[in-house]
Amino acid sequence: MSRSLDAAQSFLERLEARGGREGPVLAGEFRDIQACSAAWKADGMCSTKAGSRPENVRKNRYKDVLPYDQTRVILSLLQEEGHSDYINGNFIRGVDGSLAYIATQGPLPHTLLDFWRLVWEFGVKVILMACREIENGQKRCERYWAQEQEPVQTGLFRITLIKKKWLNEDIMLRTLKVTFQKESRSVSQLQYMSWPDRGVPSSPDHMLAMVEEARRLQGSGPEPLCVHCRFWKWASGGSGEAEGTGQGGECRAWG
DSSP states (O other), X not given: OOHHHHHHHHHHHHHHHTTTTTHHHHHXXXXXXXXXXXXXHHTTSSXXXXXXXXXXXTTOSSTTOOOOTTTEEEOOTTGGGTOOSEEEEEEEEOTTSSEEEEEEEOOOGGGHXXXXXXXXXXXXXXXXXXXXXXXXXXXXXXXXXOBTTBOEEETTEEEEXXXXXXXXXXXXXXXXXXXXXXEEEEEEEEEETTOOTTSOOSOSHHHHHHHHHHHHHHTTOSOOEEEEESSHHHHTTOOSSSTTSOOSOBOOSXX
C-alpha cells in the first residue's frame, strides 16, 4: 500500500480507537463546507448558469445538482456534429494543483454519448463507479459499459468488454475496449458493487483497496481520473446540495 493510503488507514484506525468521539467534529467540518459553498454561490463566486439553460436541463439527473460554471467540463469533441459542450461534471484539482479528477453524474439514457465524449476527449484511463446500476428496484445509472457478448454502441463509440474480475467481494474491475473512428483505447472501470444507497460503506478496507488499484491502473500520466455515482456530489465526497461539487478545491479523497 502506498504511503498516502497507509496514512489514510492510520487516520481511520485512530478515529475508530476514539470510539466515535470525533464524529461531531467531522460533522461540523462538513457543515462548514456546506456553508462555504452556499456563500460562494450567494456571492456570485460560483455560478451554475450552463446547467440551468433550457437545452441542458434534461441532461441533469437532479435539478439541484448542477456543475459550477467556473470548473465545469466543457466538451469540444463532436461539436461540429451538432452536439453541445455540456455535461454535468466538474474538474477537481489534485493536491499538486493539477486537474487530476473529473466528478460527474452517472449517465442517463440520453447522455451516454456525452459521457464517452468526455472519457475520450480527456484521455480518461480509469473510471471509478461508486454506486449500483439498480438500487431499491430503480435504475440509478444507465449501463455505459459492455457485458460479455453485449457491446455498447453510442454514436461513433463502440465499447466492448475485454475481461472482468473481482478484486474482492465488493469491487468489480472491468477492462473495456473503446473504439472511436478506427482508433481503440483501453479503459478500466472499478465498480463498488455493494455501495449503499445514500450512504457509505461501513468499512474503509475495500474502499482503500479500490483507490490503490485505481492508482496502479492510472500510473503517472496527466490524464484525469473519472469518478461518478448516480449523482456526483457523493462521488466527489460531499453530502449536501452543493458541497463536493468541484468548486476548484483540492481533492484528497482519491489520491
